[in-house]
Amino acid sequence: MPWDVLIFYLIAAVCVLSAAGVVVARNPVHSAIFLVLCFVNIAATFVMMGAEFLAVVQVIVYTGAILVLVLFVLMLVNPDDLPEFHAARPVQRYVGLLLGAILLLEVGAAIVTRSVSGEQGTATPDNIAAVGGNTQALGRVLYSDYLLAFEVVSLVLLVGVVGAIVLALPERLGERPSVARRGSISLSHPRGVDAALPEGRPAGETLIPTRHSTSPTRASGAVATGNDREVSAGPTPTGVVRDLVMTRDADAFGHMGDKR
Amino acid sequence: MPLDLNLETPDLWLALPQFIVFGLAIALLFGDAFVARTRHFVWLTGLSLVGYLAALVALVGQANENATTFYGLFRADGLTVFLSVIILSAAVLTVMVSASYVERLEGRMPIGEFYVLLAFSVLGAMLVAAAGDLVMVFVGIELSSLATYVLAAFAKRRLTSVEGALKYFLLGIFASAILAYGMAWVYGVTGSTDLDAIARSLAASVGGDEFLDPALLLGLLLLTVGLGFKMAAVPFHFWTPDAYDGAPTPVTAFMSVVPKAAAFAATVRIFVQALGPLRDEWVTLLSVLALLTMAFGNIVAISQRNVKRMLAYSSIAHTGYMLVGLAAYQATGGTGFGAGAGDGDQGVSSLLYYILAYNFMNIGAFAVVTWLQHRGRGLTLDDFGGLATTHPLAAAAMAVFMVSLMGVPPLIGFYAKYYVILAAIDADLLWLAVAVVVLSAVSAFYYLRLVAVMYFNEPEGQPRQADTRLLDVGIAGMVIATIALGLFSTPIIDLADKWESALTVAGQVAGR
């Protein structure tokens, strides 16, 4: 049916373009919107392949929950305050491009000279129809063949919950969850020799400074030189911490509107 | 009716040790919630120790199993048992090392959650060791890593901890994605995620000297990169120094052993068991990786003055030695080391023995660092100055661990390297064997420097007094293990041989 093919190409094109948009867009919120578009289109391709359940779950889980949370966080923190991950090392960019090109060639070669050595699986259209449809077939496989993996995944989620609580919950009442500011963390190069804080000091000396006053009128620019207790030892680039609450002045929301 | 709902009851007894650890984790969660805060230290520490020891006892019953359950997802065989022993003993040692640290240093971290996450990480690693399916390998690695990421950030008010954990987390999930992508390609080519089925399919299709399928090669490369990240092999090691340095020291001790053991377990499961027919390709890849890792780790470690960073690079170097063992894998079955051994492969046996050895000496080294932190010392080389005069026993213990890490007879570290070298020579990888010897000599510089600092420098300042009984017992135990297991290495390597041979036999049964 040419119509099917046409629709598929349309969906696939939107999907690829929006995926490119995720990378190209400079505003992180726009990236997230493109990602939503991409996921919805992936769900549409699932529908075209007869996997309605997968499509709906994809929409509920990825777009309905995960990306909403991504947007939530993006709106909560000023993108300018995020740690800087883009290292100023052109060498890495070229090496990255080269490796990406090699990977692309590999993938291309793999697709062109594809050979499938395994036996055909049991999930043929006839078998799926026999058990009543895609959803039923998926349920059967999930609760028999992959039962253990399925249960362990629930443990992974449990660990995620425990970890989130451990890391985000303030140890003492009144202490704010804190994030490190730009410049304090770099993925590009390991720290220098002896850069670490010596451990084993009495508690309190090696703490990340936290701010307790949350004056709504402080401009975000003043944070770095503000009255924070900076406790640094040696060359450690000490992070200054900003509260994760929405009590900043209107200037801080400039990023919400400006188009880059 | 292939898609029939065929709910056979899984043989739960085969997974008894894993279930015990799972029960322990859940019990710890409830204990954390319902035991009074003041009793957490005693109760939860005791519960953890009892739980891990019970699981170790349960493992004894599995010693001669060779079966699968949970529809092939779970495998109880010699490899599972050997690796689980290593992982569980590492867990016991970590509990002993960490209890007082978590309770007292760095502003009292929440000890209940610490043990819970530790237990889940251990469970994940054990599941990887017992995996019979690519999906299970991945899920186990995720469970183990996710808990370890959080543990690395446990001193969340110290920026280095958060930074190290963030790097570990970002690069770790990146590696997981690559790993999953590699698995997807392997699945795509072979049509199965079951390790034995993959081996069967590949054995049928890959033969002689025909050109390797690019899709398979791509899958192999991606798997290597993903697992390389997890085991901290060069050039995928970038997270290691910062994460090891930033994490609380007992967590570093744990991180340097259990996730590494899990990564090697996954590598053995995937490469040896599933991709065995591609042995020629990945052996070359792993030998190059091994050489790079050994050379880089040892050479960079020389310039470190922070002991934790030094140990981090040393752990990278040891990854290299372990990779040599894996690179010495011979698909033909090999001859084994021991007298009564069957057809276990020397490469894998030496790897298993190396992880066991590394477990005791590396956790031991970090334990001594923890011990010093309790007494108000820092982490630089200078802080170790004159340790022999102020604390002769601690200095002696550290010296034993350093010398063992270096590989001096008759300590366990020597035998570990000895078997790896034997395996490499047997596999005609003479250059790798020579590299191990030469780079061990290089490593002597920084290991012995620490010993020299402890014995020949003058102490600075008065140390604080601290009562760390559990930690003392742990260090003593590890010293004894480091000495004794070296002296009695023959039975262990026989055991490794025999248990590993179960895997090979199973693979052959499945393959032919």
Next chain:
Amino acid sequence: MNDQPLWLTFIVAFTAMNVLLAGMAYMTWFERKVLARMQDRLGPTRTGPAGLLQPIADGIKLLGKEDLIPAAADKPVFFFAPLVIFVTAIVSVAVIPFGGTVEIFGRDVNLFAADLNVGALFILAFGSLGVYGIILGSYASASRYPLLGGLRAAAQVISYEIVLGLALVGVFILSGSLSLRDILARQQETLSLGPIDIPNWFILSQPIAFVIYTIAAVAETNRAPFDLPEAETELAAGFHTEYSAFRFSFYYLGEYINMIVISLFASTLFLGGTGGPGSDRFWGLGIFWLLAKTIVFLFFYIWLRATLPRFRYDQLMGIAWKVLLPLVLLNIVFTAFIRLVANGELEIPVWVWIAVAVAVVALLALSLRPGGGGEAAPARTSAVGGD
């Protein structure tokens, strides 16, 4: 079900959509009237008989207003955000069955636009997409009240969506299907309780799920008493503060259509849908019963708005996570258990039943003991909007 030509499906969908739009318009009238009566007023009376032309007048007024765009707005996002909420709301109606296959003018017509075998999840999925309309609109406004409203909406909708989805699991377990038509068909059966025959409506077998669904649905649609994203005393108009005229009307439409869809959905899942006296003889009666049930549900919405004060934000979250979620999980476990036992797939010895009964009684006694458990710990104030 038959394979009907595309144009016929189109007609059905088109009709349903337009009925929905008209229904939305008169929903506003209905709401104003009911609210007024509850407050001892008359409501709109001037435009047309009994104010029946009021929605039209409102619409003309909205369209005639000036279209304001904040200077700092993220314009493309500002433009399409209201459309998202409108489109996702209206698409959901496609899977609601208004009846089976009937003969109209000598032709077999399916009284539903699409028979997805995951229809129930489809509605949930589009409901979850609707929240983008709110958060993107609030973000694009480049203003603080909308931003706070949007954050609240995101947190609220995600939390209640979990409850909403899980509340339906009990129904799915009992009906064994995710298809709305199958669920409907299951409810057409009759249960014989001795001498009386009652319809097998899932509200009877899943009362807890129904109550939880109703609460979560109110929160999903941001209606009072869960209308914190647009709490006028705190946030001006919340997420749509900066919207006016035509664009605002899309939000307005979206909100009301969402209510109607959620009510239709509830009628289909719990209240027997098209089932009712005579509905098996004439399809028009089926549609009548469905709409009647929906209107009862909508009346309930308005009743809530007239009666209850707004929740505090931490209370809102507390209800979802600490009360509804555990309850709904218990409901699922219980339902699955009952289903297994009822199907004879699980044999339970008598002593287990006795032990369970004793344990339940003991737990109840313990929790009712004065000073015993039962009181929840004081809630921790949420970081968002809490201060």
